[in-house]
Amino acid sequence: xxxxxxxxxxxxxxxxxxxxxxxxxxxxxxxxxxxxxxxxxxxxxxxxxxxxxxxxxxxxxxxxxxxxxxxxxxxxxxxxxxxxxxxxxxxxxxxxxxxxxxxxxxxxxxxxxxxxxxxxxxxxxxxxxxxxxxxxxxxxxxxxxxxxxxxxxxxxxxxxxxxxxxxxxxxxxxxxxxxxxxxxxxxxxxxxxxxxxxxxxxxxxxxxxxxxxxxxxxxxxxxxxxxxxxxxxxxxxxxxxxxxxxxxxxxxxx
Amino acid sequence: xxxxxxxxxxxxxxxxxxxxxxxxxxxxxxxxxxxxxxxxxxxxxxxxxxxxxxxxxxxxxxxxxxxxxxxxxxxxxxxxxxxxxxxxxxxxxxxxxxxxxxxxxxxxxxxxxxxxxxxxxxxxxxxxxxxxxxxxxxxxxxxxxxxxxxxxxxxxxxxxxxxxxxxxxxxxxxxxxxxxxxxxxxxxxxxxxxxxxxxxxxxxxxxxxxxxxxxxxxxxxxxxxxxxxxxxxxxxxxxxxxxxxxxxxxxxxxxxxxxxxxxxxxxxxxxxxxxxxxxxxxxxxxxxxxxxxxxxxxxxxxxxxxxxxxxxxxxxxxxxxxxxxxxxxxxxxxxxxxxxxxxxxxxxxxxxxxxxxxxxxxxxxxxxxxxxxxxxxxxxxxxxxxxxxxxxxxxxxxxxxxxxxxxxxxxx
Numbered sequence: 001x002x003x004x005x006x007x008x009x010x011x012x013x014x015x016x017x018x019x020x021x022x023x024x025x026x027x028x029x030x031x032x033x034x035x036x037x038x039x040x041x042x043x044x045x046x047x048x049x050x051x052x053x054x055x056x057x058x059x060x061x062x063x064x065x066x067x068x069x070x071x072x073x074x075x076x077x078x079x080x081x082x083x084x085x086x087x088x089x090x091x092x093x094x095x096x097x098x099x100x101x102x103x104x105x106x107x108x109x110x111x112x113x114x115x116x117x118x119x120x121x122x123x124x125x126x127x128x129x130x131x132x133x134x135x136x137x138x139x140x141x142x143x144x145x146x147x148x149x150x151x152x153x154x155x156x157x158x159x160x161x162x163x164x165x166x167x168x169x170x171x172x173x174x175x176x177x178x179x180x181x182x183x184x185x186x187x188x189x190x191x192x193x194x195x196x197x198x199x200x201x202x203x204x205x206x207x208x209x210x211x212x213x214x215x216x217x218x219x220x221x222x223x224x225x226x227x228x229x230x231x232x233x234x235x236x237x238x239x240x241x242x243x244x245x246x247x248x249x250x251x252x253x254x
Numbered sequence: 255x256x257x258x259x260x261x262x263x264x265x266x267x268x269x270x271x272x273x274x275x276x277x278x279x280x281x282x283x284x285x286x287x288x289x290x291x292x293x294x295x296x297x298x299x300x301x302x303x304x305x306x307x308x309x310x311x312x313x314x315x316x317x318x319x320x321x322x323x324x325x326x327x328x329x330x331x332x333x334x335x336x337x338x339x340x341x342x343x344x345x346x347x348x349x350x351x352x353x354x355x356x357x358x359x360x361x362x363x364x365x366x367x368x369x370x371x372x373x374x375x376x377x378x379x380x381x382x383x384x385x386x387x388x389x390x391x392x393x394x395x396x397x398x399x400x401x402x403x404x405x406x407x408x409x410x411x412x413x414x415x416x417x418x419x420x421x422x423x424x425x426x427x428x429x430x431x432x433x434x435x436x437x438x439x440x441x442x443x444x445x446x447x448x449x450x451x452x453x454x455x456x457x458x459x460x461x462x463x464x465x466x467x468x469x470x471x472x473x474x475x476x477x478x479x480x481x482x483x484x485x486x487x488x489x490x491x492x493x494x495x496x497x498x499x500x501x502x503x504x505x506x507x508x509x510x511x512x513x514x515x516x517x518x519x520x521x522x523x524x525x526x527x528x529x530x531x532x533x534x535x536x537x538x539x540x541x542x543x544x545x546x547x548x549x550x551x552x553x554x555x556x557x558x559x560x561x562x563x564x565x566x567x568x569x570x571x572x573x574x575x576x577x578x579x580x581x582x583x584x585x586x587x588x589x590x591x592x593x594x595x596x597x598x599x600x601x602x603x604x605x606x607x608x609x610x611x612x613x614x615x616x617x618x619x620x621x622x623x624x625x626x627x628x629x630x631x632x633x634x635x636x637x638x639x640x641x642x643x644x645x646x647x648x649x650x651x652x653x654x655x656x657x658x659x660x661x662x663x664x665x666x
Binding site for chain 1: 272602603604605606609610613614620621635636664665
């Protein structure tokens with residue numbers, strides 16, 4: 001199998017053969033038509049990518065540590081684009097995919113030349129591929145845990161939660177943990193922490209500072225080797241996510 | 255007057271996209287802008303920019319004169335009874351939201367009903383759903399038959415003593431058929447139910463006389479009649495506007511303000527809170543002048559020719575056996591269809607068709623067109639829509655048909 005760089009270069013070269021956009025479309029349509037079939041029962045809501053005018057489904061599986069994708073779309077040009085992405089990224093190390101910048105898409109002019117709604121769709125497709133790759137890294141490194149590992153991790157989780165409780169939302173006198181802003185906390189066998197969090201509103205002016213503080217506080221916990229923080233607004237935060245303690249602090253109960 | 259003369263009034267029409275002449279067939283979404291409209295807004299911004307109604311200086315009185323004379327022009331254009339019945343808004347959506355809130359506040363209670371049709375734009379559905387949520391009222395739907403006609407015969411039995419308002423479109427932005435709104439108003443009024451007409455498409459293609467229609471409200475946007483974006487009109491009968499509560503509070507809509515209580519300005523100011531779109535609203539005047547110009551009989555004959563040519567082209571596309579092109583909104587008898595054609599092609603996704611046409615320089619709309627319920631009604635995820643304006647030519651239609659043919663052959 002070619003390397004990721006080689007695969008990307010091959011796509012860029014293929015595209016450079018066509019001057020006319022209609023020819024590029026012909027090529028994408030051809031790719032779309034030749035995409036491996038995708039079963040109807042896998043066209044479920046969780047595999048559907050939001051943000052596209054047409055419907056796109058993307059599914060993945062891990063085999064021997066490599067991440068494989070399959071996909072489908074009801075629109076053929078979109079199907080060609082997803083086929084092109086799969087052709088480049090399927091069967092690779094999830095870490096390599098998660099760390100890639102997907103910059104070659106710009107080189108073939110796909111992003112600029114597709115309609116804005118389609119460009120959004122393309123961005124969403126890339127996001128989904130990266131998400132799947134990231135979550136595969138985590139599950140992979142967690143695979144085999146000994147009893148010793150579990151014991152160590154339990155203590156680490158407690159300490160990381162304590163560290164998170166030191167971070168406050170600048171607007172509300174409650175720490176971000178009790179506010180319910182932490183959606184996911186995973187510590188793997190190598191003691192790397194992965195945090196998925198949100199803010200009470202997407203427009204929080206202090207967002208960058210808070211994210212940096214979370215990262216620093218967690219990374220400083222003795223035993224933690226690294227910390228990655230990801231911001232998400234899916235689902236959006238609401239008051240039901242407050243902890244009991246926070247509800248009392250804010251006087252929301254009774 | 256000929257189509258060519260009209261084209262020269264729109265600078266955008268001589269633009270090229272991807273090196274090809276622009277063919278603009280997305281007029282139902284927004285029409286291209288008249289040169290006179292652009293001149294009006296920029297002259298006001300550059301030379302007469304002042305807030306209206308308040309100050310005593312020259313610029314303010316010029317701006318006020320431009321704004322208020324537009325109200326007279328709109329009143330005359332739709333034959334409203336008085337200038338107080340013309341409220342300026344930011345567009346059809348804002349006009350409908352205003353009514354859904356302000357009329358809803360005085361008329362609608364828990365358990366009451368509101369009627370909309372199945373072919374409404376989201377803008378004439380969601381504000382009423384929000385009202386229903388606020389009040390605990392029920393939204394009822396007047397259906398559409400397989401050919402795209404409103405089932406007006408069902409309306410009579412749909413209305414009950416609990417029905418407080420009906421909101422129906424003059425012309426659907428997907429089907430393009432002119433609805434029998436006068437008949438609808440009659441039926442509703444015979445049962446004591448007021449009617450709002452969504453005129454976003456209607457004002458573009460029909461001669462609207464609100465007193466003849468006898469509708470209670472008529473809402474439309476400026477940008478679809480070649481005026482500036484962010485301009486819109488709500489016509490409302492004085493008897494309703496007088497009773498309705500204000501929609502937004504602020505400057506201009508008040509008579510006196512005390513901390514002990516505020517009294518509101520008389521119509522139309524009561525519904526125009528805050529600084530209005532003072533540079534853009536007056537662009538409705540040149541736009542209305544242009545709409546009147548379109549009544550020229552020589553021009554009407556020529557544009558009718560373009561429309562018929564498009565219809566013949568579609569008919570011949572449909573007749574090709576191996577090709578399954580389906581159009582939606584089929585006129586019957588003497589029914590009028592505006593030059594707006596939504597279609598699907600079996601085996602070719604609407605978005606693919608639109609993307610390929612775009613690369614050929616043709617702007618069409620694809621997707622749900624802000625009318626998801628009617629897409630569901632016809633069991634499709636979306637359609638392609640071509641909508642023509644009087645500046646579109648037979649040559650453009652010809653080029654479109656050839657391009658569509660090529661696009662289909664690429665996809666199917």
